[in-house]
Structure formats: structure tokens, C-alpha cells
Amino acid sequence: MEEKLDLLRQHFEELFALTDDEWNFVKSQFQYKSLKKHQFLIQSGQSVDFEYWIINGLVKAYSIDDKGKEHILQFAMENYWVSDHCAFQHQEPGSIFVDCLEDSEFFCLSLENREKICLEVPAVANFFRIKSNNGYINLQQRILSLLTMTAESRYEYLLNKLPKLIQRVPKKLIASYLGVSRETLSRFNS
Amino acid sequence: MEEKLDLLRQHFEELFALTDDEWNFVKSQFQYKSLKKHQFLIQSGQSVDFEYWIINGLVKAYSIDDKGKEHILQFAMENYWVSDHCAFQHQEPGSIFVDCLEDSEFFCLSLENREKICLEVPAVANFFRIKSNNGYINLQQRILSLLTMTAESRYEYLLNKLPKLIQRVPKKLIASYLGVSRETLSRFNS
DNA sequence: CTTGAAAAGTGATTTAGGTCACTTTTAGCT
DNA sequence: AGCTAAAAGTGACCTAAATCACTTTTCAAG
16 A cells, blocks of 8 residues: 555655655545446445545546436546546535446545645645646647547547557547547548 | 735635735736737737736637637636636647737736745645636536537527626627537527 | 628538447457 | 457438528627
């Protein structure tokens, strides 16, 4: 477990250094969780008590529309953060599902503990500030790609940007992430 | 000018209180800017030296595709923050335009000054952390709406969510924000 | 008030991508 | 290795929305 916590410390310290005292306080606020492929991390309708840092593994976050179709909001793997951020932040029942595409391990942070470490340790507040800002930037680019690009060029773009992800994820899920049908995606490129 | 700065202080203090000393330091890091309708705040290809808090007025942030078509990323009015966040954060030439739909006033914050006040005043770091997180949540919802809803229901949704905005903005810009053609939007509801 | 430009509306036509139905391929599990 | 189920490919057809071309309405500036 200590090595896994070290990975998390490294992750924090990519942006801002922490003293040993600060880190010992910070790490005590996380709890560990492990899930097998196909198990759920978050389910629509249930409370969302944590945001999750992924130690290793791969998950998908998605919503299900009225016709039962799944729409992928995010793929998240090792070193990523994932949650139903909206439900988590407002402490209300979630509206999306997150489940494991591979066996996965997580460090879990409650809202209360997140606010505690952010107020106690300014470096952590700054860490989450920069992380959220980067996340915002990524989503803006995804929105622009949805507004400006054809489904085919969004696919090419993703192939370039995250080639490793494409390997690990069935194409029908990629299709759902891109907002295109499985059949149409299958007719792309060659 | 002091009243305008007071508005900014109130904006910060909606989330975290500041001492007078902190505020005096923070406010000294902003500069004022005023633009008339149709003037540009940010232009594609140019450096993006600031992020902007809008004192009053209304702007649109958009990109232009290869066919010259405009795609609206964001409308921003009083109390909103706007920039080409990607270019600003990475200090590289911008790829979007921001121009004024109405006469507008701004407080401008450089990256250097933002980092300075965030490191100096933890409440400010926490302010931007929460703001970015909320922004992230909003963009996730917009992505979901693009993936799951028809153009018509996105329009109805926007009518409910931001009725005041619809009043202030020509419908062809709303269409561009929703990712639908002007003509198609015009055929909706009635 | 007038007038020129921008915005909005509308019909006709085209098209990207969805849906349905079925086949082929691939990947896990005993 | 053999079997089942999921994933991927493919043809035929359909539809939401784009595009094009034009008219009507609204608005702002002299």
C-alpha cells in the first residue's frame, strides 16, 4: 500500500511540493478501494460519496438516455480522477454510472476531506485548482470538436491523441464517446 | 472604479472571505479595461495575456472553422470569467476570438499575477479551485447535452436555463452555440 | 422618419449519419 | 481445443438536419 500512496504523492508533487508533515496529513484523508472488471464505482440514483484517483485500471463514466442508450462522458485510467463531479459537489444523488473496464484500484476522497486538506494545505488547493483548470480546458476542446468536426475527423483526432486508449477499449465504446453509432464508426478509415 | 472593485471583492467573497489586507493585495494585481460593442478582447493567433472578469456587458467566445463558420464556445456576461484558457494557461498564441456583443468592462488578470495571488492568499486559490470545478461540471453537462439530446431539446433546455441570455443575443448565435444551423433553429417550437 | 444592413423565416433539395437486420470475427471460459 | 457471447463489419433503407436560394422582418444610424 505504501508504494501506491507514493504514486499518489508523486501525482500531487508534479505540480506543488509537499512537506512530509503535509503529506502525512493529506494521505490520511484517503481510503483505498479495489474493484473487478464490470463492477460499479458509481451508480445513477445513488449518493456519490467520493471522488476517485485511479491507481491502476480503466473505467468508463456514462449516462443512459431514455432509450437505454449509453453515452460516454469520460474514460479514466491510472493517474486520472473520476467521479460524478456534479452530484459529488452538490452532495445529491448521481445521474451517471461509472464502471470498470478492467480490474481497478482507487484512492477515495470525500468532499469533507477534500475541503479539509485544501483549507489546511494550500499546495493541495493549488493542485486541485490547476487540475480543474486543465480539465476545463480539455472539455472545451471536446466541445469544440463536437461543434466543428465531422464524426470521422473526431475519430482520427482521438486516434492520434490517445492511441493507447483505443487499444484498451472496444470500438463501440469509442463510438459512444465520439457521439456516433457503432456501425458508422466501423465504416470509417478502413 | 472603487465600486467596480467592490463588485469583484463580493464575487470572491461569495466563496471565501478575505481580510482587508488580502483584498488590497489581490485587487492591486488586476487592471481595468473597457471595450465597445464589436471590439475584440482576444483574437486568434495573438498572445493571450489575461483572463478577464466581466464587470458588465456581454461577450462571445468562438472559433472559426476552415469554411469560415463561427462556432460559439461560450457566452459570458457580468460576473463571468472569460479567456482563451488554453492559450492563456500555456502562454501560447490563441486559437479563438472573443468579442463584445455589448459595450463591456473588464478586470484583467495576468497568469503571473494569478499565480502570485493564489500562492500568497490561499482563499484565492480555493476560490479559483471551486470556480474551475463548477466550470468543469457545466461543460460536462453541455457535452452530455450534445451527445444525448436533439438540437430542439437543447434549445428548449437553454430557453429554460438562461432565458435572459436569449433576449440579449441574436438567434443565429444561439444556433451556433447549440451546434445547429440558423435555419433549423428557426423552424423549432414557434 | 427613412433607409440600408443584419436578422429571421421559409421552401426545396441534399447529405451525413442513424437504424435495422444479418454475417463474420474475436475473445473469454470452462 | 471448443463453445458461447460479445464485438465488429456490412448492406439497405430512413431521417434529422445541413445547405442553398430567396423573402420578410427588425433594427440601428443618419
